[in-house]
Amino acid sequence: MTIRFCALSSGSSGNCLFLSTGKTSLLVDAGLSGKKIEQLMRTIEASPRSIDAILVTHDHIDHISGVGVLSRRFDIPIYANPLTWQVMGGKIGDVSLKNTNQFYTSKEFYIADICIRSYPISHDAADPVGFTFYSRNSKISIANDLGCVTPDVEQEIRDSSFLMLESNHDTEMLKVGSYPWHLKRRIAGEMGHLSNEDAGNALLRLAGGSTKAVLLGHLSKENNYPPLALETVKSILVQGGIEVGREMNIDLSFRDKISRVYTINGQEVY
Ligand SMILES: [Zn+2]
Numbered sequence: 632m633t634i635r636f637c638a639l640s641s642g643s644s645g646n647c648l649f650l651s652t653g654k655t656s657l658l659v660d661a662g663l664s665g666k667k668i669e670q671l672m673r674t675i676e677a678s679p680r681s682i683d684a685i686l687v688t689h690d691h692i693d694h695i696s697g698v699g700v701l702s703r704r705f706d707i708p709i710y711a712n713p714l715t716w717q718v719m720g721g722k723i724g725d726v727s728l729k730n731t732n733q734f735y736t737s738k739e740f741y742i743a744d745i746c747i748r749s750y751p752i753s754h755d756a757a758d759p760v761g762f763t764f765y766s767r768n769s770k771i772s773i774a775n776d777l778g779c780v781t782p783d784v785e786q787e788i789r790d791s792s793f794l795m796l797e798s799n800h801d802t803e804m805l806k807v808g809s810y811p812w813h814l815k816r817r818i819a820g821e822m823g824h825l826s827n828e829d830a831g832n833a834l835l836r837l838a839g840g841s842t843k844a845v846l847l848g849h850l851s852k853e854n855n856y857p858p859l860a861l862e863t864v865k866s867i868l869v870q871g872g873i874e875v876g877r878e879m880n881i882d883l884s885f886r887d888k889i890s891r892v893y894t895i896n897g898q899e900v901y
């Protein structure tokens with residue numbers, strides 16, 4: 632059975648990822664307006680009506696701004712961990728009790744035919760998580776909004792059929808850019824966002840496993856350029872002796888348009 636995956640939008644202006652087994656469809660975060668998400672979904676011939684759940688990684692506004700609206704308009708269950716609910720609850724408006732679901736970080740749960748594992752990530756939110764999805768023979772991992780890839784995170788995402796990994800900023804661009812000092816320190820810090828270099832080095836450590844398809848995520852508008860992110864990550868892999876394209880395929884997600892739509896079937900990703 633194949634899984635379809637698409638990053639409808641990724642970056643600090645709004646995050647929303649779509650994943651579907653055909654039987655079950657999920658959104659990971661909904662950080663754009665309900666209308667915009669509906670419109671983006673239409674471009675991949677999907678509809679919020681078919682969404683079985685919205686999973687929330689953390690309470691930052693670029694991940695939750697459309698969560699309440701979509702849940703109310705299309706009667707969609709929301710899943711978040713208790714601490715995220717505590718902070719998010721006041722920001723997304725009233726949602727019906729039956730659509731208010733909790734999961735516990737690091738504890739697996741199922742939504743129909745998808746097994747979902749959340750794992751803690753290093754980021755300055757209430758209880759931020761990454762997700763790993765298992766369905767049949769495929770493992771799909773999402774790791775955005777993390778200041779560093781800890782050995783535990785590395786363990787969680789290792790051997791994914793498909794991995795979405797943050798590649799937020801270029802260290803030099805951030806350093807010389809216009810952001811105020813405290814913001815630069817936050818982004819570059821252990822609880823902030825992953826740099827292109829850190830993403831490349833993490834992928835180098837993961838290479839040799841079964842991850843053949845990687846989508847770079849959450850690129851900064853101010854402190855990165857898509858071609859620079861791609862080139863930095865690729866050159867780290869090439870210098871590490873990895874044949875990019877054959878051993879590991881690297882692609883980009885975007886703030887202002889959808890990513891490629893992936894079809895994932897075990898180790899085959901196309
Ligand atoms: Zn974010």
Ligand SMILES: [Zn+2]
Nearest residue numbers: 689691754776
């Ligand atoms: Zn965040």
